[in-house]
Amino acid sequence: MTTEAGSETDVKKEPEKVPEVEQQQEQETVPPQTEEQSSKPAESEAPPTAAAAADQPQEENQIAEPQSEPEASASPDPSSPPAASAQKKEKGISRFLPPWLKRQKSQSQEKPAESPTPHTEPIEEKSVKEEDEEEKKSGDQPDGGAAERTEEVEVKEEAQSRPQEEEQEKEEEEKEKEEEKSVGSADTQPAREEREGEPEVKESEEKKEEKKEQEQVIQPEESAALLPHKLSKKMKMVVCHVTLLDGSQFSCEVEKRAKGQYLFFEVCEHLNLVEKDYFALSFKDNAEQRCWLDPTKEIKRQIRNSQWQFAFSVKFYPPDPSQLTEDLTRYLLCLQLRQDIASGRLPCSFVTHALLGSYALQAELGDQDPDEHRLDYISDFQFAPNQTKELEEKVMELHKSHRGMTPAQADAQFLENAKKLSMYGVDLHHAKDSEGVDIMLGVCANGLLIYKDRLRINRFAWPKILKISYKRSNFYIKIRPGEAEQFESTVGFKLPNHRAAKRVWKVCVEHHTFFRLTSPEQPTKSKFLTLGSKFRYSGRTQAQARQASTLIDRPTPYFQRTSSKRISRSLDGAPMVNISDYSRAVDSAAGGDNGPALELNSDSKAPQVELEEKPSVDVATSVTSESASKTDKGGAGAPQTKDLDKTQEDVLKHQASISELKRSFMEAAPEPRPSQWDKRLTGSPATTLRLQAPGAPQISSSLPEADRRDASKSTEVKPEVNGQPEVVEVVEETVVIEEVVKAKPKSPTPEPESAAQDRSLSSDSESEDEAEYHAHTPSISVQLIKEEPEEELNQQAPPSEPEPITETEPAVPAPSAQTEEDEAPNGHSPIPEAPPTETEEEEPHIVNGGVSRVETEVICCSEPPVVKTEMVTISDTFAAQKTEISTKEVPIVHTETKTITYEAAQLDGNGDGEPGVLMTAQTITSESLCTTTTTHITKTLKGGLSETRIEKRIVITGDSDIDHDQALAQAIKEAKEQHPDMSVTRVVVHKETELAEEDD
């Protein structure tokens, strides 16, 4: 691994950036450097690593210490001065000295201009977990990365130095940044901590940090100069108008690049709403279709050219509203339902209209007063789409009978009756079935309902659905085979257009996650290629929301119900005091509740230094294309937030309870909370605002790297952070829900927390290799759901999935070193007998000592891997009944398929005849924009030898604009990189091309 003097120029081959490190050393001459070096013992080249380590000590002393111990002997000298004399590992260093020097100069000069260079970004986004890869990358882009980092560093410094007042100026922008930052910091922190403990530290990260530090030292002034510019740029504010459930308007200024969640939290704060997981903001797109505002993405990118006009509404209708903790939440749900009923979206009978109307009256007006309430007193209310005098009379009659009922009781009664309505919580979408018949797709808590007119003609419960996808204007669900059936079937529906298809797909993903999973699935990191939707629901699931609700411990919030008072209400908003208290409490809580799973330490507990570092780290790692935004972020940093908190502390009253509350939330849902809370910490909107930065997505991207070691924690956080706003515009098909049987036994954890821990464990064991895998594995495990007893068996059975098992062909013969493919990895010896199984990284259960054998199968095609040219369409029950399975051609899409198989010579024969004993089987699915990767890992024990076989199915989807060959090459390359110790034994390319395409 000798990094050459020209390291800067060297590309990917060299894991570490020697030059930079050295620079640092020279400048700072810090002893601890050596320690860091130790972290990467055998694998990485000692010299470079050591150099890199040098800088870290300053910021991350803690980390350095543990690491240093082991290799203390080696490290000591090099760390000190730039002079090669002291260095033990002089070889490399001495060589490098000249280049470093050059570099420094160049960097300093370049910095101003380079600042915005996005080089680093790609790396981070990819979140490659293999150390080698990362190192390589970092090495590749030394200059750009350095420059970026510098910027960040600058920001940090400023933030620290600046008084709060200054920050206020930046307000909203910064606020956002802060949020993001905080999020990022929270995420990263855990990772770091863990790392510290771990002997193997990832040099790349350290290096980055070091670099940052260096730059700070060198160019503090520059940074300062840069900031103002950026600030001014970012200052653009936009006024958002939000229609609340009571019809009032809430206006709020947000930074132009603010994310959805910022606005959402503002609204929730205004409403004083804590149980907010059931709600969301929506907007009308150009086609007047209602779209949900994605909290993790920039508002501007979502609404496009539409107005900044939103509606606050219920997104997930709780099946049992009585389980909500707060009356306020129920009240808001009532308001939503009243709207739904009055608009006809929620149909109900005359009697029910009257009954619900009477409860609404009781809640709003209290007991009927015969004197005051004249006959027409209710004409102001709308109880039904077509309100008749008869109905009003009935309502009044029933209203009378509710005498004595409190508003909260009336709301509860209202909900008890409303929830029984068959269309309660059903989100309807127009569609056509495979035969062109108009139908409606209803997405609800339990699954997907198919209606024809008012009749339910089919129903697909979530457990029955294996996969949800859309392609162009078609929406597909893959159905789990029934008892008697052998094959999965796919049902296709035709939506009016592509956007509609995507919308229903998204809603399905969200509902599935919210109602069926215990915790959200991690979005996949795209390693290469970008296309398709990575979308995942990132909020809390119902299980988590409920858990959090049970822990709410705040005084019952005061709120007014009267619709007539709407106007006044909107003006006064939620009492300021309340809000501030709230936020405050939250803040304080945040410090205390660093659950293992959540790792929210960012605030109170962590020493100031750490805080700063962390954000900085994030920033550094994640290089964003937008340079300006970064700077701000950096400046806004966590430290400021803290200060604010302190000042406010005095004001806060219910701190304890609130903190408790916050904690509960935090614990329950790792997701977006942290950011929100952080934001809230600032309390006053003005202060808070500046923290927000647009850059959030970048942070997320950075995470993976940091996480490698402790994949679990990082993974958890990822979802929230993961904005991936850039990616958004999905083109083609996407696969979402994989309820496939997952092998993992740990999977079904009832409590969110425990689940989180679970993840961490699993991820740890598997860690390092691929970000994608990490992200997914946990989610998968979590996916197993307890709700449906019928299927539990299937789901829990470890290697239940049929495909994988079959495919596991125990290949006894030694793997052939030669792979037919050009790209066969030379560097990695496919030698079967290598004692340590490389596969370990991916697999939790490893049998050591056995011979590990890996076959990588890459399947590239434009359609799902298990390609069925014919799909079974069961769009209504008739079809199902009459013809057990009537196979029809897939609507619209005609395809041409081609399959090419490349196999390594020796491996072909694989079948030894002896099946061996299947030890473990595991399937992991990950997705990137245009690729879906399914990794199936099986371990078989054969005659005392353990054999690991990894089979990857990579589905590359996309139009002609994608270079499939390149994508395939990339995929194969990736696979090799991920499993350097394994050999590629077989590559099957299955190409499916659409002959006749339909347009949207």
Added chain:
Amino acid sequence: MSDFGKYTHAIMRAMPASLSTAALRSDNVSPVDPLGVQREFDHYVSVLRDRLGLQVVMLPADEELPDCVFVEDTAVVCGSTALITRPGAPSRRSETVAMKGALTELGLNIVEMNDELATMDGGDVLFTGKEFFVGLSKRTNQRGAEILANTFKDYAVSTIPVEEGLHLKSFCSMAGPNLIAIGSSDAAQKALKVIQQMSDCKYEKLTVPDDRAANCVYMNLPGKGDVLLHCTPEVFPESTKVFERLKSHMLIPVSNQEKMKVDGALTCLSVLLRI
């Protein structure tokens, strides 16, 4: 829906003499014994009125309408709303007139199925207390089901293909608030599968060997609890044994042998409602 099965009234219609000779029937195997039919009918009435204490509204027979005794097909009552159907057999359409009169008199909201494209026999409508299942059969079509769905908007209305037998309830019925009695034939089992798939509720099932024995009458009456009118051991010994496992129910075997010859099931003879 704790109100499920809590009936106070039963609307029935006296048996015309023409039943034994002119009633529609799906098979012609054995002749109907006029006396036997009448005896069974009288027993049924006495069980409802005398033993169970329901108010029985007895509509007069109409010799022009040989099938008029099977009042179930002419109306679907749920809550305070009654849907007057449009029977699938043209010869039975006039049966609804008397039923509509009776229900109006009882103060129910009346909805009529006037669409000439719609047909529905009440025997195809299974109300579980939580939702409706409508059998699409020779007598009931999609349009009829749509109208029912529009009439009872609070409830989910799912359609179930009926491939064999006259009506959906020819092989199933409710035997309890959450309990579906179902026959053993393939058709019945297939229908049950569909029911289960279409529903968010988890119904328990009571499988009886004979499809026709799966038609029983469930009520939840004050002072008597769960009441079940079911087949007699003489006709369906094995199925009766299954019913007898329902220990918490008040079990009342009611003979229906003769009416079965003209496709008459236990539920066919009455429209039960609560006022």
